[in-house]
Amino acid sequence: MTALTGRYAAVICLAMAAACHDQTEADAPEPMSESGRNRLVWKRSHALEADLAAALSLPNDALCSELGSLSCVREVHLTSLGGHDPIGQGMYRPLAAPMLTTSLAVERVVTSACARRVELDATGEPEVFDAIDLHADAPQPSSDAHRSTTQTLVRRFLGRDPVSAEYEQLGALVTNPQGTPSSGSAYALASCIAVGTSAEFLFF
Amino acid sequence: MTTKTHQTEPHRSALGRRRFVRDALSLAGVGATAGLTRALPRSAKAASADPTSANDRKLLFVVCAAGGASIIDSFLPISADEAGSEELADTLDTYPSDWIVQPPDSEIRCVRALEDTSYYTTSYSMADLLSRHYRDMLVVTHEVTSVNHAVAQKRAVTGADVNGGRTISEAVAEIHGASLPLANVNMAVGGYAEPGGDPSLPVSARAEFIAAPRLFALATDGTRAISGAPDRARMDQIRQTRLGFEQAGAFSKTFRAAPLLEGYLEARERARGLEELELFDELLLFANDEIPTNLGLSPSPMLAELLSVFPRLAHDQWEQQAALSFLLAYYGVTVASTLSVQAATVQDGDDLISTPLAFDFSHTDHRTAQNVMWGRISLVLDGLITLLKSFDYLGDPSQGKMWDRSLIYVATDFGRDKVRPAGANRWGTGHDLNNGSLLISPLLQGNRIFGGVDPTTGLTHGFDPRTGQPDRDAQQREGDIYSVIAQAMGVDFPGRRDMSALVR
Numbered sequence: 072m073t074a075l076t077g078r079y080a081a082v083i084c085l086a087m088a089a090a091c092h093d094q095t096e097a098d099a100p101e102p103m104s105e106s107g108r109n110r111l112v113w114k115r116s117h118a119l120e121a122d123l124a125a126a127l128s129l130p131n132d133a134l135c136s137e138l139g140s141l142s143c144v145r146e147v148h149l150t151s152l153g154g155h156d157p158i159g160q161g162m163y164r165p166l167a168a169p170m171l172t173t174s175l176a177v178e179r180v181v182t183s184a185c186a187r188r189v190e191l192d193a194t195g196e197p198e199v200f201d202a203i204d205l206h207a208d209a210p211q212p213s214s215d216a217h218r219s220t221t222q223t224l225v226r227r228f229l230g231r232d233p234v235s236a237e238y239e240q241l242g243a244l245v246t247n248p249q250g251t252p253s254s255g256s257a258y259a260l261a262s263c264i265a266v267g268t269s270a271e272f273l274f275f
Numbered sequence: 276m277t278t279k280t281h282q283t284e285p286h287r288s289a290l291g292r293r294r295f296v297r298d299a300l301s302l303a304g305v306g307a308t309a310g311l312t313r314a315l316p317r318s319a320k321a322a323s324a325d326p327t328s329a330n331d332r333k334l335l336f337v338v339c340a341a342g343g344a345s346i347i348d349s350f351l352p353i354s355a356d357e358a359g360s361e362e363l364a365d366t367l368d369t370y371p372s373d374w375i376v377q378p379p380d381s382e383i384r385c386v387r388a389l390e391d392t393s394y395y396t397t398s399y400s401m402a403d404l405l406s407r408h409y410r411d412m413l414v415v416t417h418e419v420t421s422v423n424h425a426v427a428q429k430r431a432v433t434g435a436d437v438n439g440g441r442t443i444s445e446a447v448a449e450i451h452g453a454s455l456p457l458a459n460v461n462m463a464v465g466g467y468a469e470p471g472g473d474p475s476l477p478v479s480a481r482a483e484f485i486a487a488p489r490l491f492a493l494a495t496d497g498t499r500a501i502s503g504a505p506d507r508a509r510m511d512q513i514r515q516t517r518l519g520f521e522q523a524g525a526f527s528k529t530f531r532a533a534p535l536l537e538g539y540l541e542a543r544e545r546a547r548g549l550e551e552l553e554l555f556d557e558l559l560l561f562a563n564d565e566i567p568t569n570l571g572l573s574p575s576p577m578l579a580e581l582l583s584v585f586p587r588l589a590h591d592q593w594e595q596q597a598a599l600s601f602l603l604a605y606y607g608v609t610v611a612s613t614l615s616v617q618a619a620t621v622q623d624g625d626d627l628i629s630t631p632l633a634f635d636f637s638h639t640d641h642r643t644a645q646n647v648m649w650g651r652i653s654l655v656l657d658g659l660i661t662l663l664k665s666f667d668y669l670g671d672p673s674q675g676k677m678w679d680r681s682l683i684y685v686a687t688d689f690g691r692d693k694v695r696p697a698g699a700n701r702w703g704t705g706h707d708l709n710n711g712s713l714l715i716s717p718l719l720q721g722n723r724i725f726g727g728v729d730p731t732t733g734l735t736h737g738f739d740p741r742t743g744q745p746d747r748d749a750q751q752r753e754g755d756i757y758s759v760i761a762q763a764m765g766v767d768f769p770g771r772r773d774m775s776a777l778v779r
Contacts, residue, residue, distance in 0.1 A: 104529075105531055111536055137493050137500075171542045172495070175549070239523070260503070270540065274530070
């Protein structure tokens with residue numbers, strides 16, 4: 072497969088992700104060449120909020136609030152997440168690049184949203200974590216449940232299928248830091264945070 | 276769910292903090308015996324960030340009087356009887372002599388709080404600031420180079436690029452805060468919030484922009500007080516896994532050299548250091564009854580002290596900026612803070628305590644805008660100085676009072692027109708290059724006016740920067756003010772002007 076046709080195949084697969092994930096998964100990633108342009112765009116507050124809400128099938132208002140009532144994205148961490156408020160805060164232009172606290176703000180927002188999603192899936196009809204029992208132990212890294220959960224998260228957040236090494240990496244989260252098995256819900260939450268706070272979700 | 280929230284494990288937090296301080300002291304070569312470590316106040320954790328230089332560290336506060344704060348309407352006023360004739364006094368921006376106050380022993384005088392300020396309320400009098408702190412106050416006259424707000428604001432903090440485009444805060448942060456997690460914070464607006472133009476500035480000296488100071492504590496930890504969040508150990512594991520996940524995918528390989536990604540990943544690593552300092556509770560500017568009880572949070576232990584000087588802390592962002600800048604300095608996290616009055620009107624009960632567009636409301640009602648807004652500036656200056664004089668740096672008596680190492684620069688855009696319609700008490704003014712600045716610091720030759728004002732024109736003139744003597748033919752510029760601050764703060768750079776007469 073030439074590089075060009077490979078790219079076309081990838082595009083088609085992204086469009087028909089559910090139908091051709093096996094083919095994509097089977098394809099070993101071609102040696103990647105570095106971008107010559109290196110032009111990335113920061114996914115700023117509103118886009119981040121919209122993509123996060125879509126990824127986790129949550130309404131925007133349910134993603135994250137601080138101190139019980141303040142919107143994480145639109146109020147508390149607006150600036151850190153690349154937004155700006157010329158009227159309320161006298162800030163006329165958004166920041167050119169992320170700040171020190173941006174990653175912490177992203178973690179807060181994504182962690183809150185992931186926790187909410189896990190909670191909803193654990194108590195009702197699961198929408199995201201439907202391949203695992205959230206009330207039981209976490210699945211084994213080699214299990215279909217782990218592969219399905221990883222695939223779901225990567226597709227929902229990043230719009231592509233995971234590669235083999237990514238399945239392996241996220242497999243580490245089936246145990247907790249002490250080396251004992253994690254619960255299904257803790258595994259789901261951890262996987263969701265890891266993928267949702269990855270740089271690939273924040274830049275495009 | 277088996278995850279535990281961070282706040283359910285206070286022992287972990289305390290242990291981590293003690294270990295952090297102990298390690299830092301050890302690094303610094305200080306005899307970090309267990310007893311010594313226990314005796315250290317909580318705030319000493321911050322010494323860990325850059326312990327070797329804490330003794331010599333200086334603190335800069337850039338207080339931005341946005342919109343054009345006129346020096347002849349504040350700390351260099353012209354008395355009507357000095358103008359030479361009644362006709363001239365009536366058409367110049369002069370004040371009746373009994374509206375001007377001058378404490379005994381003070382070389383500086385100021386306009387008192389006016390009785391008639393239209394719909395607005397002067398919340399604090401310049402006279403109170405002067406009477407309390409005149410020994411450390413300097414008035415330095417100058418003429419700036421732009422009457423465009425954004426341009427002039429930026430030049431006020433870059434010295435019109437006298438130091439390669441670096442803001443004075445960036446320059447101070449580089450020298451005094453090289454390894455601090457948040458050496459330079461900026462809560463200002465407009466040109467005061469712009470980064471400097473020197474691409475060689477170290478990342479650690481770049482300003483962290485803080486738009487909501489009361490809420491800033493919430494940005495210092497990735498999971499604290501988030502319902503259902505993993506505990507710290509689990510979060511560390513997730514972060515480690517995330518790194519492996521990122522490195523496994525094509526994205527990080529393809530964009531390995533993308534500056535935006537590089538910068539983000541570098542900042543993400545440094546953010547861990549900020550989180551380790553556990554500033555969440557220290558910086559939380561909320562009272563107990565404003566914090567949901569289920570989050571395991573508590574207000575800043577300094578809240579009572581802050582409220583004693585910033586009574587509107589709950590609803591006035593100006594006072595919140597000042598409070599946060601003090602806390603960040605006190606905990607040894609920051610060496611340069613920039614704050615500024617906002618364009619929005621601020622209400623305190625039934626009173627309007629800030630004019631719209633801050634000092635630029637002078638276009639509509641010069642005297643009201645200047646008096647109300649200078650009062651507002653003075654309140655924060657007095658509060659800040661009071662705190663800095665009250666507390667030892669890092670909470671450590673051996674470091675001395677914070678004030679001993681502090682400098683406050685009241686930056687502004689430019690001056691205002693010096694003339695008025697004959698006899699008018701309410702008129703509007705345009706922008707004028709001619710003005711002066713207020714500096715307050717024990718590091719400077721206080722209780723002095725450098726330069727002067729011509730009472731027949733309202734225009735200020737300069738001085739000899741080596742002797743301090745007035746010179747009617749001289750004018751200082753933005754670069755001179757920048758150089759004064761740099762010299763006092765021990766910041767050297769090619770082209771720094773010798774301002775020895777002003778520095779102790």
